[in-house]
Structure formats: C-alpha cells, structure tokens
Amino acid sequence: DQQVKQNSPSLSVQEGRISILNCDYTNSMFDYFLWYKKYPAEGPTFLISISSIKDKNEDGRFTVFLNKSAKHLSLHIVPSQPGDSAVYFCAAATGSQGNLIFGKGTKLSVKP
C-alpha cells in the first residue's frame, strides 16, 4: 500500500498561470516532506522541502503547503514557465534517519 500518493499522473497548465501539484500521505509519523523535479534522461533534483513544524515554505516561484490534519501537501508554482515542464515527485520521511518514501510522480506540462 502506497504511503505517499500523487493521484494526478499528469497536469497541463498555461504559461504564466499557477500550477498546483498535490500529494497525500497515510503515515502520520512522517515529519519531513520534499519535492523533487525530474527532467527526461536525468536524475531527480531537489526542489523544496518542509518540516512538520511549519505549514508553508516559500522559495521564489515555488511554495509548499502542508496540511497535517488532512495529511496533504501541495506545491504551487507561480507563475508557471515552460521550463517547469517535468515530472514532480513528492517524498516523505520520518526523522533524519527514516527512509525517503516517494510518490509515483506527476508530469507537469506548461504550454506557451
């Protein structure tokens, strides 16, 4: 049973608009969450993270929101750019020594 779920395999957004990528988790022990971005034929690259003591973390155009009661996090990209087109993975861990559990990814396409 998947502990980290990204229920939308794909998302298409117009350039300049907001992209919202969602992630749900089932394990209430997770206390650290990350987003990775992956281009074709490359390894994933770290994008942004949030710990469970926060409900929001912002880095430039990227903001991650965490709703612990709903066991839900989302990544907002504003404004979206064609270069943001990639697969986005949500990941979660328990403490600093827990394994990173990844979702299956959401493929974002930003159209000019």
Add this chain to the structure above:
Amino acid sequence: DAGVIQSPRHEVTEMGQEVTLRCKPISGHNSLFWYRQTMMRGLELLIYFNNNVPIDDSGMPEDRFSAKMPNASFSTLKIQPSEPRDSAVYFCASSFRAVTDTQYFGPGTRLTVL
C-alpha cells in the same frame, strides 16, 4: 564536483546474466542510496549506506540483488541472475549526512533484461 556519476548509462542484457551497476558519490558525502524507478511502482529505495555501512536494505527485492560500498567513493549494485522484471531505471544518490539532507541523484542506468 562532477556530481554523482553512474555507469553504464544503458545496459541491455539477456535473462540469466549478471549485471553490475556502478556509482561514484559526491566527494564528502557520507550517505549513498540506490533507487529503482518503474512505471508500476514509481521510485523505490532499494538500500542505503551511511559511512560505507549498509543501514537499511529492506527495499532490496530478493537475494538476486546485492550492493556493496567498499570505500567512500564507490558502490556497486549487482543483480545475479537478472530477469526481465528487473528492467527499470536505477538511480544512485548521495547526501552529506542523513536521509533528509538534500539527496543528489545521478543520471541513472537504464537496464533492459531481455
């Protein structure tokens, strides 16, 4: 630094053959991870090492898979014998210390077992 280096980038082999994937982590990183990506299961952690010692290998699918880290700058993932269901992209990643430190991924090895 050149980042995490993996070789080969592509490997095509026949069922029953031994396959060895190689990884050179970023210098100074103490943790190394092996992941497998498939359409069905997404990105799964197979095993991770800290200071060259295997910490958690619960993700290793079965005894056909083995991983070693003889020193801080080199690791191997071996599949013997290989099967068609092992076809996937295998990623190596390294981080400075803990699992939740930013992990830097290599470009991956695309393995096809015929």
